[in-house]
Structures are given as C-alpha cells and as structure tokens.
Amino acid sequence: MSVIGVLTAGGDCPGLNAVIRAVVSRAHEVHDSEVVGIMNGWEGLMDGNVRLLERRDVRGILVRGGTILGTSRKDPYVHGDGFASVSKTLVANAIDTLVVIGGDGTLRTALKLVEDGVKVIGVPKTIDNDIAATDFTFGFDTAVQVVTDAIDRLTTTAEAHNRVILVEVMGRTKGWIATYAGIAGGAEAILIPEIPYDLAEVAAIIQRRHRRGKNYSIVVVAEGVEPPEKTKLAKDAFGFDRLGGVAYQLAPVIEGLTGFETRVTVLGHLQRGGTPTAFDRVLATRLGAKAADLAAEGASGIMVALRGAAIVPVPLEEACADIRGVDAELYDVARTFFG
Numbered sequence: 001m002s003v004i005g006v007l008t009a010g011g012d013c014p015g016l017n018a019v020i021r022a023v024v025s026r027a028h029e030v031h032d033s034e035v036v037g038i039m040n041g042w043e044g045l046m047d048g049n050v051r052l053l054e055r056r057d058v059r060g061i062l063v064r065g066g067t068i069l070g071t072s073r074k075d076p077y078v079h080g081d082g083f084a085s086v087s088k089t090l091v092a093n094a095i096d097t098l099v100v101i102g103g104d105g106t107l108r109t110a111l112k113l114v115e116d117g118v119k120v121i122g123v124p125k126t127i128d129n130d131i132a133a134t135d136f137t138f139g140f141d142t143a144v145q146v147v148t149d150a151i152d153r154l155t156t157t158a159e160a161h162n163r164v165i166l167v168e169v170m171g172r173t174k175g176w177i178a179t180y181a182g183i184a185g186g187a188e189a190i191l192i193p194e195i196p197y198d199l200a201e202v203a204a205i206i207q208r209r210h211r212r213g214k215n216y217s218i219v220v221v222a223e224g225v226e227p228p229e230k231t232k233l234a235k236d237a238f239g240f241d242r243l244g245g246v247a248y249q250l251a252p253v254i255e256g257l258t259g260f261e262t263r264v265t266v267l268g269h270l271q272r273g274g275t276p277t278a279f280d281r282v283l284a285t286r287l288g289a290k291a292a293d294l295a296a297e298g299a300s301g302i303m304v305a306l307r308g309a310a311i312v313p314v315p316l317e318e319a320c321a322d323i324r325g326v327d328a329e330l331y332d333v334a335r336t337f338f339g
C-alpha cells in the first residue's frame with residue numbers, strides 16, 4: 001500500500017479543504033493508498049507533526065474555508081537544512097509521494113525537493129490566480145465573488161452620497177482579482193500593477209462621467225500598484241512585504257483632481273475567508289483527485305493544472321518559471337467600460 005503525504009503551505013485560500021478531501025477520498029476509494037496529513041505546511045514536515053487522514057476525517061469539510069491541516073510560510077530551504085530537515089519525517093511515515101498544495105513560493109520549494117529526490121505532485125492554490133501553466137487557480141473565483149458583492153454594495157452608497165469610492169483588493173504583483181471583479185462590478189476604472197496608471201487620466205474619466213449625469217464612481221485598485229509616494233513596506237515574520245493601504249494614498253490625489261468626495265474600502269482578508277464558490281469546490285475537487293491518481297501512478301515533478309476544461313499534468317518547472325499577469329486583451333475589454 002502506497003502512502004501519500006499532503007500539506008498546505010503559504011496563505012490560505014477557499015478550496016484547500018476540498019482538495020484535501022479529494023486526495024483522501026480518491027486515495028482510499030480508488031487506489032487503496034493511505035494519506036498522512038502534514039500539519040502547518042513545511043513546518044510539520046520539518047517537526048514530524050503529522051496525522052493519519054481517514055475518510056471520516058474529511059467528511060463535511062468540502063464547504064469549509066481555511067485548511068484542516070493549518071498552514072505556514074516556513075520553508076525547509078530557508079528556515080532549515082533543505083532536504084535533510086524533512087527526510088526524517090518522510091522516512092518515519094513511509095511517505096512515497098508528497099502532494100503539495102501551494103502558491104508560487106511553495107511550488108518552487110516543492111521543485112527543490114524533487115531535485116533532491118523526493119516524489120512530489122503540486123496543486124496550484126491562490127486567490128491571486130497568478131500561477132503559470134494553469135488557466136485558473138481555485139480560490140480566485142471565490143475572491144472575485146466577494147469583491148463583486150462588495151462593489152455592488154459600495155455602488156449604492158456611493159450613488160446616495162455622490163462619492164467616488166476606491167475599492168482596494170488583493171493580488172500582490174498581479175491584477176487578476178481587480179480586473180475580473182472590476183468587470184463584474186462595472187467599475188469606472190481599474191488600476192493594476194501590470195499597467196502603469198495616470199491619476200490625471202483617472203480623474204478625467206470620473207469628471208467626464210459626472211458631466212454626463214452619473215455623480216458617483218467606483219475605482220478598483222489592486223494592492224500591488226505603484227504608490228504615488230515610495231514608502232518602505234513593513235515585512236511579516238518571514239520577510240514578505242505586507243501590502244495593503246495604497247488606496248489611502250491615491251484617494252486624496254483623486255479627490256484633489258476631481259473635486260469629488262472620495263472614500264476608501266480595503267477588503268483585505270475578507271477575500272480569502274469563508275466558503276468556496278461552487279466553481280472553486282469543483283475545481284479543487286478535480287485537482288485533488290488528479291493529484292491522487294498521479295501519485296498512485298508513481299509520477300513526480302508534476303503540477304496538476306486546468307487547461308481549457310481539462311485537468312492535465314504539467315511540468316512543475318513550467319509552473320515555477322513565471323508569475324502570470326493579466327493579459328492585455330482582457331484589460332482592454334475592461335477599459336471599454338471605464339467612465
């Protein structure tokens with residue numbers, strides 16, 4: 001009987017539990033394999049903090065946000081001795097293949113382990129939707145829905161008060177959430193890191209709209225856009241930049257240029273919490289099942305990906321080679337509706 005080790009690392013994302021459930025169910029029901037859950041991401045692999053996962057352990061978790069395994073940003077190659085710091089747990093639990101559910105940083109760590117001889121299948125996860133080699137990541141659809149609902153609500157209060165409201169959303173260096181939710185919510189402008197912005201142009205769009213009789217505007221701002229004034233970003237415990245709040249710098253400039261009262265809403269971690277949408281539940285389930293199938297076949301160095309409507313294996317190197325940004329064509333469609 002083969003043994004799969006499964007872990008979730010990096011920021012959490014709606015759908016992680018759906019993947020875990022699918023890996024465990026598929027391994028038990030179809031492949032007669034065992035699954036060992038590794039607690040708190042790579043940290044559990046370094047500390048030997050694991051638990052056996054039976055089907056009863058994953059019943060009822062499909063709809064739950066977060067991850068029953070916990071997560072962290074600890075990395076064996078940064079905070080330990082690389083392969084040497086995880087090998088004891090792999091051997092002690094007779095783990096044949098690791099199923100690693102994570103974003104770009106986690107997948108790069110997974111690739112290093114592959115190079116060090118560990119069998120790994122990657123599952124792409126992030127609300128940011130910026131992982132290369134897959135068309136969508138689970139969690140993204142949920143985040144877009146949360147932001148769209150927020151825009152719908154902010155629109156009515158903006159209209160009642162004749163205000164401009166800046167809605168700041170997550171996505172780090174890429175503007176997928178901003179672009180999708182901006183289109184879905186009918187935003188007047190969308191600022192994303194991939195495309196330099198000009199606040200005078202944004203102000204002109206808003207003024208033109210107001211001249212046409214619409215006295216309110218919604219501007220979606222991706223958290224990773226260049227701030228008007230360079231500020232030193234705070235770091236988290238693992239040295240990652242803490243983003244969030246750039247809209248507070250942009251708002252007074254827009255208010256000054258337009259003369260319209262401007263307010264800010266930063267949606268933050270609301271976008272990552274709660275139950276996944278039906279689309280994300282299905283995508284996460286399909287990815288988890290495919291990861292268990294590939295592990296049973298003895299595959300390694302592979303990431304499961306959504307290409308078109310199909311779940312396919314792609315080389316982990318391909319997924320780690322790039323961080324995928326919003327394509328110009330999509331942004332151009334969004335721009336059609338500005339103002």
Ligand code: F6P
Nearest residue numbers: 011126127128170171172243272
């Ligand atoms: O990468 C996912 C993400 O949610 C980003 O969109 C955001 O910048 C970051 O994580 C926030 O991380 P943390 O929860 O560590 O503040």
